[in-house]
Amino acid sequence: MISAARMAQVDANAAALGVPRKQLMESSGNAVAREVRAVVDPGARIAIVAGRGNNGGDAFVAARFLDDYDVSVRLLGRAEAIATDIARENWAALGRAEYDLAEVRDSRDLDLPDCEVVVDAMLGTGVAGALREPEASAAAAINDADATVVSVDVPSGVDADTGEAAGVAVEADRVVTFHDEKPGLAALDAEVTVADIGIPPAAERFVGPGDMRPVRRGGPGDESRAYVVGGGPYTGAPALAAQAALRAGADLSFVAAPEPVADGIQGYAEDLIVQSYEGDRLAPEQVPDLVATAERYDDVVVLGPGLGTADETLVAAEQFLAEFSGPTVVDADALPVVPDVDTDAALVCTPNRKELAKMGGPEIESDEPIREYADEIESFAADLGHVVVAKAAEDVVSDGERTRISRAGTPGMRVGGTGDTLAGILAGLLGDHDPFRAACVAAYANGRAGELLADRHDGLVASDLLDALPRALWGEGDE
Numbered sequence: 001m002i003s004a005a006r007m008a009q010v011d012a013n014a015a016a017l018g019v020p021r022k023q024l025m026e027s028s029g030n031a032v033a034r035e036v037r038a039v040v041d042p043g044a045r046i047a048i049v050a051g052r053g054n055n056g057g058d059a060f061v062a063a064r065f066l067d068d069y070d071v072s073v074r075l076l077g078r079a080e081a082i083a084t085d086i087a088r089e090n091w092a093a094l095g096r097a098e099y100d101l102a103e104v105r106d107s108r109d110l111d112l113p114d115c116e117v118v119v120d121a122m123l124g125t126g127v128a129g130a131l132r133e134p135e136a137s138a139a140a141a142i143n144d145a146d147a148t149v150v151s152v153d154v155p156s157g158v159d160a161d162t163g164e165a166a167g168v169a170v171e172a173d174r175v176v177t178f179h180d181e182k183p184g185l186a187a188l189d190a191e192v193t194v195a196d197i198g199i200p201p202a203a204e205r206f207v208g209p210g211d212m213r214p215v216r217r218g219g220p221g222d223e224s225r226a227y228v229v230g231g232g233p234y235t236g237a238p239a240l241a242a243q244a245a246l247r248a249g250a251d252l253s254f255v256a257a258p259e260p261v262a263d264g265i266q267g268y269a270e271d272l273i274v275q276s277y278e279g280d281r282l283a284p285e286q287v288p289d290l291v292a293t294a295e296r297y298d299d300v301v302v303l304g305p306g307l308g309t310a311d312e313t314l315v316a317a318e319q320f321l322a323e324f325s326g327p328t329v330v331d332a333d334a335l336p337v338v339p340d341v342d343t344d345a346a347l348v349c350t351p352n353r354k355e356l357a358k359m360g361g362p363e364i365e366s367d368e369p370i371r372e373y374a375d376e377i378e379s380f381a382a383d384l385g386h387v388v389v390a391k392a393a394e395d396v397v398s399d400g401e402r403t404r405i406s407r408a409g410t411p412g413m414r415v416g417g418t419g420d421t422l423a424g425i426l427a428g429l430l431g432d433h434d435p436f437r438a439a440c441v442a443a444y445a446n447g448r449a450g451e452l453l454a455d456r457h458d459g460l461v462a463s464d465l466l467d468a469l470p471r472a473l474w475g476e477g478d479e
Contacts, residue, residue, distance in 0.1 A: 002180040004125035004160040010179065012210030013203040022086045024197050025054060028178050029061020029090075031195030032152055035176045036117055039148050042068035045115040047147070049138055051122040051156075052077050057087030058152050059121030060094055072100040072113055076122060076134050079103055107134030110141055118147045120170045122156035125182060130167035131157045139170045150174045154182060155190070163187030207397070207406040207444040215441055215473055216249075216432040224431035226250040226424070227299035229290055229320065230332075231257035231265055232281040232313065234306030237332065239268035240417050240462055241305045241424035246271055247469040248428025248445070254299070256290055258282070282307055282316045291323045300327045300430045301345075302423050304334030321345060327430040331423040335359055339384060347386035348426055348435050350419060356380075356390050370396055371405050378403045387435045389426075391419055395443040399436040406440065408447025410454055417462025422446045425469065441473075448472040 002010070015021055036046060046069045050056030056075065063071050073094060075082075082088040094101055104110045112118070120142055122135050131139055139157055142149055149172045154160040157169025163184030172190045178197050185192045203210075226245035230238030235257075242253040254273045257265050262276035275293075277286045294301050303320060307313050318337040321328065325344040335355045338347065349359070353370060357363040360383075362376040370377075370392035381388040382400030390396040395406040425446055429438035449468035453460060 001183050004128075004182060007125055007179065007182070009210035009213060010199060010203045012213060013206070013208035014199045014210075016208045016210065017200060017202055017206075019198060019200065019203075021054070021084075022089075024178075024199065025057050025086055025090070026061055027197035028058040028152075028195070029063075030065050031178070031193075031197060032058055032062035032119065032121075032150070032176050033065035034195075035150055035174060035193055036062070036066060036069070036119065039150065039174065040069075040116045043070065044117065045070040045113065046072070046117045046119065047113055047115040047145075048073040048119040049110075049112070049122060049142060050075050050119075051124075051135065052082045052087070053124060053126075054084055054087050055124030055152050056082070056121050057084065057090050059119055060087065060090035062119065062121075062152075063094055063099055064097075072115075073102070074110065074112070075101065075103050076110075076138055077103065078105060104134060104138075107137035110134065110138055112141045112145055115145070115147050118142050118145050118149050119152065120149055120156050120172060121152040122170070124153045125160040128159050128161075128166075130165075131169065136168050139168050143168075143171045148173045150176065151190070153177050154185065155188065158184060158188065160184050205405060207404050207408070207440045211437075211440055211444060212473065215429070223252070224250045224428070225297050225299045226253045226302065226427040227294050227297075228253070228255045228302040228305060228424070228427070229282065230302065230305035230307055231255065231261045232306060232310075233308040235261050235264040236268070236417065237305035237420045238302075239265050239272065240420035240466075241302050241331070241427070242272050243269050243463075243466050244421040244424025244469060245300075245302070245427040246424075247466050248425040248442070248473060249432065250300070250428040253424075253427075256293070281310050281313050283312045284316045284319055287316050287319045287323065291320060294324055294326060298326065300329070300427045302329045302331060302427045304329075304331040305420050305423060307333040309333050309336075321347070327435065329423045329426045329430070331419065338386065346430075346435050348389065348430070348439050349384070349386055350389045350391060350423055350426070352391045352419065356388075359384075361388070361390070364392075370394060374398070374403050374405065387439050389422070389439050389443055391422065395447070397436070397439045397443055399439075402436060404440050406443035406447055408444045408451060410447075410450045410460070412453075412456065412458070412460035413447065413450040415461055418446065418450070418465065421449075421462055421465050421469070425473075445469060445472045 151172035
């Protein structure tokens with residue numbers, strides 16, 4: 001099954017793969033016509049009641065495949081208000097071909113003819129809530145008709161995810177839904193046909209631009225804080241992660257770092273808030289205060305960038321994860337402690353192929369495409385009990401049940417630091433999205449930022465990605 005929101009993402013991903021929505025509409029309309037032909041014989045009278053969106057466009061296409069029938073099409077609203085170019089083109093094609101068309105500009109003007117079949121194509125899966133006029137009156141008229149009702153994708157007025165209706169809704173006898181069944185359809189007293197309309201499996205398997213819609217940035221009154229626990233031997237990694245978190249939607253970005261390197265980290269960007277602690281590396285005695293701070297402010301934690309691998313630091317990292325219960329990105333030096341830790345925190349782990357092997361995951365040679373090990377990574381994520389983002393030229397994202405692949409990126413992103421920006425993007429997203437979705441979006445956005453800077457292929461550095469991240473996350477979602 002597939003939710004309405006996920007279906008919209010898959011549609012957009014299919015378009016990005018080169019399967020345009022116009023082509024999918026042609027396949028959808030053909031599927032609707034097949035269902036009508038299964039209900040009644042040629043010569044029967046068919047009334048199509050269509051809305052102004054792509055659901056109506058599917059029905060406009062269906063009319064062209066029903067030339068052996070007496071078809072009339074009623075559009076709810078003005079033709080110039082049809083919402084998409086492809087639906088408008090198909091309406092215009094019917095007009096030029098002299099089909100029986102009429103615009104219903106007032107719900108009182110809907111004249112539903114005597115017919116054997118009514119095709120309900122008013123509203124699709126992308127619309128929820130109670131029907132308004134003229135759709136509400138049209139739904140009542142359809143329900144009163146002595147005809148078999150065939151709904152396109154979902155009965156108008158029914159929530160595709162729940163099967164519930166907030167008011168009057170079309171009572172369908174049959175539903176033709178596309179690509180995969182929607183969760184709410186199982187609750188209906190209707191025969192449901194799932195039509196394959198030619199969306200390739202890659203539209204679901206590969207993370208694409210459709211997955212970026214919608215990427216939330218928090219609502220009024222929400223405050224998203226990233227808390228990067230990193231630094232010691234290295235300063236650039238925590239600074240990059242913290243800045244990326246800001247670019248990905250965090251309102252505030254803090255770095256907790258040893259006192260000797262705190263000023264150096266602060267020097268990377270005035271936007272960061274650096275909180276120092278005593279000592280030259282993370283040690284167990286600092287952990288209680290760090291956990292208390294993160295818990296107090298509901299922070300999203302990034303643990304690992306630049307920490308180093310001293311024994312006491314690894315003990316401290318394990319202690320932090322054991323005591324903290326919030327969303328946490330575990331990166332770089334902190335990754336080896338994850339398999340042995342018992343934690344209530346929701347972890348997203350971001351290993352490269354060497355770190356993955358050290359954690360107990362599959363061993364993947366540098367010349368092997370990491371995606372060929374997707375099944376093994378999924379099994380490893382299931383055993384680990386956390387989301388894994390296995391980083392390579394193509395990233396594999398898995399929560400142990402679902403696995404996606406992000407192909408975004410450029411060869412120039414082999415440069416050091418791009419993993420730190422990925423960790424920061426995750427921190428910016430985890431406040432508003434579940435870990436698996438955040439991981440998929442972050443992997444794609446990080447790679448897409450690199451693609452937007454493709455002209456810097458030979459001189460790209462990780463900090464360059466920071467300026468491109470907002471456009472990668474929010475600037476292209478509706479294209």
